[in-house]
Amino acid sequence: MRDEKKYALMIDAENVSSKYIEIVTKEAQTLGNVTIRRIYGDWTASAKNSWKDSLLENSLSPIQQYSYTVGKNSSDSAMIIDAMDILYTNDVDGFIIVSSDSDFTKLAMRLRESGKQVVGMGESKTPKPFVRACEQFKTLDVLYKNHHPEQKVNAPERFRKQEIRCVPTERALPREQPKDAQPITNLHAIKETVISLLDENSDEDGWMYLSELGNMIQKLYSDFDCRNYGFHKFGKLIESFPELQTRKDDSSNGITKIVLVRRRED
Template sequence: MFESTSELRFAVLIDADNISEKYVKVVLDEISNAGVATYKRIYGDWTSPRLASWKSCLLDNSIIPMQQYSYTYGKNATDSAMIIDAMDILYSGTVDGFAIVSSDSDFTRLVARLRESGMVVIGMGEQKTPKPFISACNQFKYLDLLYAQQVEAPEEPASAAADDGDEQAGRSSQR
C-alpha cells in the first residue's frame, strides 16, 4: 500500500555539459537528505562521444537522458532545453523544489524565477561555480568537496558523511 509522506518533492535537473558522472551518487544522496527526487533528468547531446561514459550511470540511477542536439558550436542549446523543462515542471505543480546541477552561471536567472514562484532551489556544482549562481540558490552544495569526502571516508554511515559534508563543503544558509 502506498503511504503518503510530507517529504519535499524535487525535480533534479543535471547539465551533462558541466558536471561529471562521478558526482551522481553525491547529488542523489544530497537530494535524499532534503526530500524525494520526483524527476531525475539530465540534458546533453547524447550523440556526442564525450557523453558516452554516462550510459551505465544513467541506467543504474534511473535518470532520464534528455536529448538536445548541438546545432552549432559554441551555442548552448542544452541550457535552453533545461530551462524550458524547468518552467514546464514548475507550472505542472508537481514539485516543491528543484535541484539545478551545473557549474554554469547561465542558470542564475532561472533559479531566481523558480524562487519567486515559491520553490526551494538547491544548487550543486564545483568550486568553480560563479558566485551569482551560488547566491541565487536557497542552498548550494560543492560537489567536488562532497565527493572528496565520500571517497576519503567510504566506511562512514551515509548520514554522518552527508551531515559533515554540508558543513565542510560550504553549505550556504537558508535564504
C-alpha cells in the same frame, strides 16, 4: 505527520562530470522525494559515454539536445523551458539544478519568486551569482574529495628510472586559476559571522539555539556545508572555534537534547 517534500532533479551533463552522480543522488534523496529526474546533453557525442551507465542505475531520463554550435552548451535552453513547464504543471516543492553554469542564475531567481526551494549543485568554479541565487548550494568537487581521498599513485617503472632534470628559476610562478573560479566561503568569515549573529540574537545570558544559528548561516551563505571544512555536523564545527562554548539541555519530551551555543567566558 507532514508529507515528504517533492523535488525535480535536473542535471546539465554538458557541465558536470559523471563521477559526481553518486553524490548528486545521495544529496538529492536527503532533501525529500525526487519525483522528476532528468539529465540533459547531446547523447550522440562520445564524450557522454561515461554518463550512459549511470542513467538506468539512477533512474535518470535522458533528454537529447543536439550541439548545433561548437563550444555552446545546448542544454541550457531545454532545462530552462522544462523547469518552467514543471513549475506550472507539476506539484513539486523544489528544484535541484546540477550545473556549474551561471546561465541558470535567472532561472533560480524566478523559481524562488514562485515560492519554490532551489538547491544548486556544481563545482567550486561555479560563478557566485548562481550560487547566491540558490537557497542552498552543494560544492561537488569538495564533497567528492571528502568521499574519495586521493591515493598515492606510484610512477611506472620506466619513469622512476629516468633522471629528471629541472631548470632552476628565480621563483616559482603560481598556477593560473580559471577566471571564473569561486572558492567556497572562507572559514574565518563563517566564524566572524557566527560571532556577530550570537551578539545580535542571543538571550540575556548570551545563549542561542544551535539549530537557529545554523539556519541563519545557511540563509546568509548558500554554499555553506560543514563538510566543506572537514566536519560532519554543524555542532562539531562550532566546537572547533575556541571563542565559543556549547551546552546540552533536555527538551520538553525528556528524550532529545537541545544544543545551545554562546561566546566563551574569559
